[in-house]
Amino acid sequence: MFDTIFLDRDGTINDVGYGYIDSLSDFHFYDYAFEALDILKGYAKNFIIVSNQSGLSTGRVSIDSLNEIHQFVTKEFEKKDLPLKKIYFAEDYNEGFNAIRKPGIGMFLQAKEDFNVDLENSVMIGDSIVDVQAGERAEMKTIFLLSGYGKSHLEDVKKECKPNLIANDLLHAAKEIQLI
Numbered sequence: 422m423f424d425t426i427f428l429d430r431d432g433t434i435n436d437v438g439y440g441y442i443d444s445l446s447d448f449h450f451y452d453y454a455f456e457a458l459d460i461l462k463g464y465a466k467n468f469i470i471v472s473n474q475s476g477l478s479t480g481r482v483s484i485d486s487l488n489e490i491h492q493f494v495t496k497e498f499e500k501k502d503l504p505l506k507k508i509y510f511a512e513d514y515n516e517g518f519n520a521i522r523k524p525g526i527g528m529f530l531q532a533k534e535d536f537n538v539d540l541e542n543s544v545m546i547g548d549s550i551v552d553v554q555a556g557e558r559a560e561m562k563t564i565f566l567l568s569g570y571g572k573s574h575l576e577d578v579k580k581e582c583k584p585n586l587i588a589n590d591l592l593h594a595a596k597e598i599q600l601i
Contacts, residue, residue, distance in 0.1 A: 423465040424539040425506070427529065427556070429547030430472035430494075432569015433591055434458070441476040443483070448490050450497070451568070453592040458503050460595035465544070467536065470494070470508040471528040473551070477512035506536050523547075524554035529561075544585075544601070546594055550574045553582040562601050564594045 431437045434454045442448050458468070476482030491508045498505035509531060511522035521527035529545075532538045545556030548569035556563035565571065565584040568591065578584060585601035588594035 423542055423544050423562075425467045425469055425532070425536075425543040426461055426465040427532070427543060427545045427561070428468060428470050429523075429545075429549065429552045429569075430470050430508075432548035432571065433546060433552075433566060434470075434494075437569045441481045442490065443476065443481060444486050445489050445493055448493065451591065453590065455497075455501050455503075457591040457595040458498075459501065460592075461598065462503055464598050465504075467504050467506045467538070468498070469506050469532050469536075469538070471523065471532075471545075471555075472508065472510045473522050474510040474512055475514055475522075477510075478514065507532070518558065523549075523551040524558060526555055526559045529555065529559040544598070546591065548574070550577050550582065553578055553584050557582060564588055564598070564601070566590055566594060 428434055436449045438447050474487060509528040516522055517525055519525055519527055529540055533540055540559045540561055544562045545552055546564040548566040548571035553563045553565050563584045564586045565578050567589050586597055588597060
């Protein structure tokens with residue numbers, strides 16, 4: 422049993438589409454997302470979504486659209502009785518070890534402060550090298566997904582990181598999480 426499962430958003434629970442998701446009509450959960458999350462809730466007290474959303478700083482995504490998407494996500498988790506504590510997001514390109522933007526660990530430190538999360542007993546799941554790097558920096562277990570942009574990051578992840586599990590997608594990860 423883990424304290425918290427941290428989830429990347431785009432490429433992890435929803436399709437990445439054609440780049441920036443700037444409206445609710447462009448946001449689509451993967452068909453298997455809720456089956457996977459239902460399995461995963463048996464392994465953790467909480468879910469927290471941590472997402473880099475640099476489209477805010479470049480003007481490609483409005484804060485109103487992002488808030489609408491996140492309200493929708495929150496309501497869908499509630500409908501399915503999934504323990505989503507919060508959605509954190511980084512809106513800029515500031516980087517550094519403690520930066521909010523992944524691979525910085527700022528969102529994780531904020532979650533630790535807000536919800537008393539035991540990071541060392543938590544898991545980060547995502548489809549980008551920065552997800553794995555952030556999880557490792559925060560001393561969590563990590564699961565790297567080949568969904569979303571995962572396949573394009575695979576070689577770099579293998580060279581630079583040591584994920585506890587590499588899975589095809591979130592459903593595969595959910596079925597194998599007991600191995601980590």
